[in-house]
Amino acid sequence: MPERMRLDGVGRRYGVRGPWVLREVDLDVPPRALLRVEGTNGSGKSTLLRLLAGIDRPSTGRITGRPRTAYVPERFPVALPFTAVGYLTHLGRIHGLPGPEAARSATEWLERFGAAGHARTPLAELSKGTSQKVAVAQALLAEPELLVLDEAWTGLDGGAREVLDRAVAERVADGGTVVFVDHDPQRLAGAADARYRVADGRLLPHEESGPAAGTTATAGPRVLIEAEGAPGSLPLTGAPQLPGGPEITPGPDGTTRLTVPAVHSDALLRALLTARPPWHIRSVTAVVRPGEALGTTALGADEAPGTTALRTDEAPGTTAVGADEAPDTLPAAARPHEAPGTRADDAPAPHEDSRP
Ligand SMILES: Nc1ncnc2c1ncn2[C@@H]1O[C@H](COP(=O)(O)OP(=O)(O)OP(=O)(O)O)[C@@H](O)[C@H]1O
Numbered sequence: 001m002p003e004r005m006r007l008d009g010v011g012r013r014y015g016v017r018g019p020w021v022l023r024e025v026d027l028d029v030p031p032r033a034l035l036r037v038e039g040t041n042g043s044g045k046s047t048l049l050r051l052l053a054g055i056d057r058p059s060t061g062r063i064t065g066r067p068r069t070a071y072v073p074e075r076f077p078v079a080l081p082f083t084a085v086g087y088l089t090h091l092g093r094i095h096g097l098p099g100p101e102a103a104r105s106a107t108e109w110l111e112r113f114g115a116a117g118h119a120r121t122p123l124a125e126l127s128k129g130t131s132q133k134v135a136v137a138q139a140l141l142a143e144p145e146l147l148v149l150d151e152a153w154t155g156l157d158g159g160a161r162e163v164l165d166r167a168v169a170e171r172v173a174d175g176g177t178v179v180f181v182d183h184d185p186q187r188l189a190g191a192a193d194a195r196y197r198v199a200d201g202r203l204l205p206h207e208e209s210g211p212a213a214g215t216t217a218t219a220g221p222r223v224l225i226e227a228e229g230a231p232g233s234l235p236l237t238g239a240p241q242l243p244g245g246p247e248i249t250p251g252p253d254g255t256t257r258l259t260v261p262a263v264h265s266d267a268l269l270r271a272l273l274t275a276r277p278p279w280h281i282r283s284v285t286a287v288v289r290p291g292e293a294l295g296t297t298a299l300g301a302d303e304a305p306g307t308t309a310l311r312t313d314e315a316p317g318t319t320a321v322g323a324d325e326a327p328d329t330l331p332a333a334a335r336p337h338e339a340p341g342t343r344a345d346d347a348p349a350p351h352e353d354s355r356p
Pocket residue numbers: 014021039040041042043044045046047048
């Protein structure tokens with residue numbers, strides 16, 4: 001079993017007489033987890049993320065067990081003599097992908113972010129938004145075990161932000177760790193396994209952190225998947241950890257109902273569809289809570305929670321799930337034939353360790 005990443009008594013100051021930006025930071029970085037870091041401007045979030053990413057070293061304390069890591073910095077250096085696809089292919093090779101696979105992965109990620117038209121544009125000529133897509137793609141194509149995202153959504157258009165949300169959920173579903181900072185408090189709402197706050201140089205567990213306080217259990221949009229196992233499918237209750245840690249309940253006619261934060265729904269669908277034998281997806285439904293208006297379905301605050309059902313065989317209507325994905329209600333990454341980087345055999349790519 002690989003050593004788990006830990007920070008012990010980590011401190012950082014800039015210059016021997018500079019003030020301590022971070023002090024006595026102890027942090028366990030578990031696999032298969034999404035960690036959010038919050039704090040006011042200048043509190044030291046980026047400093048912490050650079051230490052986690054391994055591109056800066058602590059002034060004191062120890063960091064051990066860092067897995068294969070990729071990082072999206074707050075500011076991406078664009079003045080490099082590469083085209084977008086050339087740069088990503090180069091990075092892919094540095095991460096240990098064979099040349100053709102690096103080129104394929106580079107192209108796939110540009111397509112996934114809607115930036116394929118800029119593949120041959122020099123980095124220096126890219127718009128801010130497109131260069132941010134390249135910044136994010138360079139980290140994702142390595143399929144890192146630890147992905148560190150410093151305001152990575154900033155500058156992305158809505159479609160690309162969703163692609164990144166899904167990619168984050170995929171990394172976690174594949175057993176990775178994602179640590180992120182974002183100014184939008186709704187970013188990946190309800191999906192974070194733990195939240196931390198940097199204040200006065202200390203890293204503190206967020207007071208509302210954890211399922212007990214509702215971040216995982218109740219906050220943020222959620223999706224209900226009704227699935228039917230083929231004969232011989234493992235009972236889901238006995239299955240290894242499923243993406244998003246779904247709540248599992250029996251459904252009608254021998255089906256199984258799984259409810260997860262919306263951001264994990266693609267990864268969960270992928271897990272169900274690529275299981276051997278695969279599960280049959282009966283429906284994918286956006287869960288509507290009291291007081292939430294979803295499209296044309298509005299429930300009063302005093303009404304029982306309900307769902308806006310989207311059957312897979314019906315035309316999608318007005319819900320958050322699949323509303324922009326007509327006519328198929330499965331989110332794009334859940335369709336195996338359309339999920340770049342999804343390998344049916346789940347064989348890990350032959351990366352080399354990129355530790356410095
Ligand atoms: N390379 C550096 N040299 C000197 N001081 C630095 C350096 N990087 C950060 N600092 C200082 O460390 C403190 C924390 O900065 P950091 O960028 O980590 O904060 P942050 O929480 O990410 O801020 P923001 O939300 O504004 O991005 C600030 O006082 C900043 O000026």
